Amino acid sequence: MPVINVEDLTDKDKAKMEVDQLKIEVKLERALVSKCCEEVRDYIQGGVEEDPLVKGIPEEKNPFKEKGGCVIS
Helix, strand or coil: CCCCCHHHCCHHHHHHHHHHHHHHHHCCCCCCHHHHHHHHHHHHHHCCCCCHHHHCCCHHHCCCCCCCCCCCC
16 A cells, blocks of 8 residues: 655545545444443453463563572672
8 A cells, every 4th residue: 555645635635535534434333432341351350360460470480580699709
């Protein structure tokens, strides 16, 4: 798909592009925000057991844990 520089288009061409986009968007299925939020919440809660950000990473599997130190005496 070629890149279109909108600044180079005439007002008529810009209006046609906007109408074409609105025709595409009017065909999209709409959903209630409350229903979408429930689905997102259920999805997140379904994966909470495997989520390292919620559950944490075991110390032995933590790749960011310091390996050990060097003591100079």
